[in-house]
Amino acid sequence: MTISANHTAHDPGPQTVNADPVAEAVRKFGITVEDYMLPARHQIQMVDPGGRLKPDSEQGTEPGHEYPLPGAEELLAAYEQLVIGRRVNDQNSALVRQGRMAVYPSSHGQEACQVAAALCLSEGDWMFPTYRDSVAVMARGVDPVQTMTLFRGDWHSGYDPMKHRVGIQCTPLTTQLLHAVGVAHAAKLRGENTVVLAMCGDGATSEGDFHEALNFAAVFHLPVVFFVQNNKYAISVPLAHQSVAPSLAHKAVGYGMAGERVDGNDVVALLAVLDRAVKLARDGSGPLLVEANTYRMQAHTNADDATRYRQDSEVAEWLAKDPVSRMKTYLTGRGLLDDETDFRIAEKAEAIATRLRDGLGEDVPVDPQDLFRHVFASPTPQLLEQSAMLADELAREESSGEGAK
């Protein structure tokens, strides 16, 4: 069924409906605007859970939704990051168990999403991650120990967002999507070629800020790729209690942007879909929405008890779809990966794990005066007074021989 894209049968559609990529797809493939904006009938999947490349006809691609296979170099780089990501996840979980870190929301099982999110971006681009996206943050180049500062509890964020163009890992759900929109908007106004990847989870799509961010990005026609990791749970709440839409990617059409869904455990498909989305955005398509179907293999965080709300059998099902081993099988089968390379990669991963163990093992002293130092660029007399009060208190404690507790 062909459906016109007009607001009414009489008025001409709004400007962006005629924007290049949409118009081109409509012309080229004889599809409708809705066909372009709605996700393809099936999720995009290129490598099946067994590690076999699927035939073109079964990858879920369609006219206007076509995705060439990424190049070998990119795939190998992705594999390396996958192995590192898995190692980082497991190392951090261990550090939490050992009491060296307070909390760690692991992306175990979601490493393909993490890696693709980092690799699809160029240096000048921006990423806006959540608390769960530490592996993506590190894959973008941020120092592992600095990344973990938040979870160790020394400070709210340990890295400089400007250095790698990575927003600080955000806790208030979906609020960061609007910051992504603002960064893209500023870049666009200056005529810069920046693409912004804005990340959130399936649960987060229910928040009002999700709606406002997608709409702002669409109306201002900004180069933002919204990337939803649908890992099927928001803490204990399963997807079915979060949304009854045909898919989360179906939300895109309601903002006048294109949506797509992709196998979130298939890093090959993820790279194909995200690379194209980033390219389209950079070329002026306006924003896009990509939903990755994946699974949170572990509890929400170490403080959570997942046995209260889901069956082991469900977890086991997803274990068979593991993104790391799948990619290994695929690359080995294609002759792109041999034991030697694999060993070298494992060594790299181990080096990072060591850096995490060492870095988080150190007991970095905190400075109480940091409480006051960074509240404002230009401090208030009130804060200077309070700072002096604390200094005095600590000095008295010190001199009375007690020391800080």
Next chain:
Amino acid sequence: MTISANHTAHDPGPQTVNADPVAEAVRKFGITVEDYMLPARHQIQMVDPGGRLKPDSEQGTEPGHEYPLPGAEELLAAYEQLVIGRRVNDQNSALVRQGRMAVYPSSHGQEACQVAAALCLSEGDWMFPTYRDSVAVMARGVDPVQTMTLFRGDWHSGYDPMKHRVGIQCTPLTTQLLHAVGVAHAAKLRGENTVVLAMCGDGATSEGDFHEALNFAAVFHLPVVFFVQNNKYAISVPLAHQSVAPSLAHKAVGYGMAGERVDGNDVVALLAVLDRAVKLARDGSGPLLVEANTYRMQAHTNADDATRYRQDSEVAEWLAKDPVSRMKTYLTGRGLLDDETDFRIAEKAEAIATRLRDGLGEDVPVDPQDLFRHVFASPTPQLLEQSAMLADELAREESSGEGAK
């Protein structure tokens, strides 16, 4: 293009996708779930701006989007309310000009939407109106003078919401949609047969609460009909700066509900679409979204100056689509309306206008103690103290011969 409604190619779709009306439409018409949820290709229009009934094939209906013509009695009742609504709008605007009312957001030009919103509901149903929906509120049976209390400035709301099951006219945009959801949810939990009509404007669809309300209604599968009067402006901001979606009704699929768009100046089509939506909702379809294409003929309120942001020519174009005269031509043509009936209706309208003039002409005394009386069901000592303070102050003013200013 047929698109499956599954979250992934593997998982079965969520529960409501299999809910009766959708499944039935899919089965009966051989359409997809998206076809059901996406609005029909064209807006539904039954009577053209010239007052002529359109041939069935040109009404915009489609398989799964079929709308029988409403009965003669309902149409005549609608016409009566249209005439009254227009008279009320014009009377209130006059009262504002005369300084008898502080402000009035007129629905002049949108009376068809106002009337259909009231007529589609049964007695036990609920309506949640905005500041612009005074005509709908009155058409539902609320006393005209009580309705105007808000705009006269005696109190925030002049009617008891429970009496006619009408929420108070809401100013903070789209917040009331969530109250509608809550009322529907409570009714559903008690097994009541209540449908709730939740109203907002095109601009309001950009707010986060719009998103949250539609999603809650869909996930809890509640009998709420969301009714958006797309009058093309949010104060000065035109639709194109509000949304670049193919239509606002296209947002529905993103929540897993059905959307439809309808000529908002054609009360016949409006009744057809809303009656069906209410029936579907009552029968358990879950929520629906109806977008009416209409136009705000006057300034946002009397405080606004529409010449700053739109052309007279645009307004003139919409004048030709007037909902009241269109219906008159249509009914007269069908022999349902004669001069005598029309005269009787005009008299009724005049009586209500008189009631408004009289009611708002009176200078109703306000009681300063009302400030404190209704803050809590059970007052705090602090408020009792403040209340006494004011009473004392006023008594002293009184005795010093000044009186209240």
Next chain:
Amino acid sequence: MSPTVTTSSEANGNVSAATARAAASAAATAEAEGPQPVTMAKALNTAMADAMQADPSVLVFGEDVGMLGGVFRITDGLTKTFGEQRCFDTPLAESGIVGMAVGMAMNGMRPVIEMQFDAFAYPAFEQIVSHVAKMHNRTKGALKLPLVIRVPYAGGIGGVEHHCDSSESYYAHTAGLKVFTPATVADGYRMLREAIDSDDPVMFMEPKKLYWSKDMVDLEELREQHSANVAAGTSSEGRAAVARPGTDATLIAYGPSVPTALAAAAAAAEEGRSLEVIDVRTIVPFDDETVSASVRKTGRAVVIAEAHGFASVSSEIVARIQERCFHYLAAPIRRVTGFDVPYPAPKLEHYYLPSVDRILDAVDDLQWED
């Protein structure tokens, strides 16, 4: 007419979020007879269960409150006992939760909703300020809004940012909201039952660091007391408690700061200074009578709160005391509050929080020499 308000509490230290699991099992234990060690978590859980038992219009919903029993396990077992229609999870949207609760309260229900953490109630701020607080007033009482918004608040649990805000001042400043905050296990039960019974909307601020504090409490007795109060038409709303009597100066605290104030009073006693500790209990309505009586007696006061001091509930308490007890005051009223800085990261929160030492310093400053 005023019911008896007794309080007791243990000062308790920081607890990690992981101990939620322990709280859960505690909440699940069967009720024994007579006074038992009971956690605040258990008391709150029991209060909801009892209220749901007593009135079918009481509903509980929010994020993760169903099968999981809430991230703090305060709603543990309610879905199992009362079914998914009475206690259920919502989509992840706080404005949605509060807005839907408003509609439900309009339509005959008594919703008790959970905001997962203090800072995650902010998305609902418009619904709370523009509707929850105003609905009764704007309809001249035609619509009552019996609605309880439970907010686990404040710090001391080593949480990451946005998980430790003391947000009570925002609500206390909003006309039309009642604001309760229990500091003892018994008050956890008593005040939550009263909040649910109230026809007014109540912001129910739960000091999250006290969830796992235990007092010796007889839940059955509290239940009977509650029934007796309902029958008699009395309530402890608006009553502060004298948590510890004293004569030299008054410490005024609420919620998470009450155990700290009690600990300070105990320490001061060893140094020969007798401090009276007032537990404010309900911030709105505020018990001027009890507070003023104490300060008039002692002539000196320190107000203690975790929240930033600036334009806060603690400012209000100081202002009220100086308005009412001016001529009784021997020294300016001191405040010991959180600094005016964003709540710090876990390793620094110790420096932020009002401590026993900081309270004793403030007491020392009360111009005893004069």
Next chain:
Amino acid sequence: MSPTVTTSSEANGNVSAATARAAASAAATAEAEGPQPVTMAKALNTAMADAMQADPSVLVFGEDVGMLGGVFRITDGLTKTFGEQRCFDTPLAESGIVGMAVGMAMNGMRPVIEMQFDAFAYPAFEQIVSHVAKMHNRTKGALKLPLVIRVPYAGGIGGVEHHCDSSESYYAHTAGLKVFTPATVADGYRMLREAIDSDDPVMFMEPKKLYWSKDMVDLEELREQHSANVAAGTSSEGRAAVARPGTDATLIAYGPSVPTALAAAAAAAEEGRSLEVIDVRTIVPFDDETVSASVRKTGRAVVIAEAHGFASVSSEIVARIQERCFHYLAAPIRRVTGFDVPYPAPKLEHYYLPSVDRILDAVDDLQWED
């Protein structure tokens, strides 16, 4: 180092929303030389235009601020002068506006955004409290957030509900926000320029009933003063103004209440009582020095604000004065504030608002007999 702060203002009555049009035409008039009658609206408008002229990274956006020039016409002409890229309308979503502004400020811009009315900033509360206030701190200063959130606030204009909230206390209580509120036309220009120049986020609270108040002001001189201050590295941030000197008691007010306080002082003068009026100007940072000096001199104080009194900025001012001036006080500090009730409908707002009479009553209560 501190620049000269002078103030003058006319007490002005209620104005209907319809007079927005008059303000618009006033704002559009060409600039004349020397001191002229200038509205607050014109001063704010000029401040934005000058800032945009001076720095291309200054952007203005919000609801209806483009072609319409804002519902109060404060942004009138900016789109025409600077183009749609520098001053533009957004979709109708306040959290979106603030959140997008945060991203823009992170990426080199200096956004100046308008919330249409006080209560319509509440949907943005999470962005303001959890991000705007905290971004600089949580990144240890790596990210500055030069962002101005303009909020037309308070009442006295006969507006319907949700259009007259005094919301300054919510922001003042939030650590990490600066809160400015001008009461005079000159301060409208001066303080908005300083807010835009500031590397810290500023909640810029504009008393909407003063938009159409006029003072004799030389805009060109203010412009030059501003340049001179920038060159000298000085700012009037954190400086209260003595709006009227006096000796018997101190009235402390800000924003919309300053003209009322001045009118009260004028009336008191006729009765032979000399009242000093302090205009707080910047609530955060607060000028303890000026306020304390005045109260130490007069020994008596009344704090005036439109907002509900409970847990508010006025409570804070009382608390600060009693902490700092305790032994100088001859009487308890009094407050004249809005009652703790939702802002009333137009026909009742007169009873709600602090009035000259109510201020004089409070002054009379300052125990002069003692």
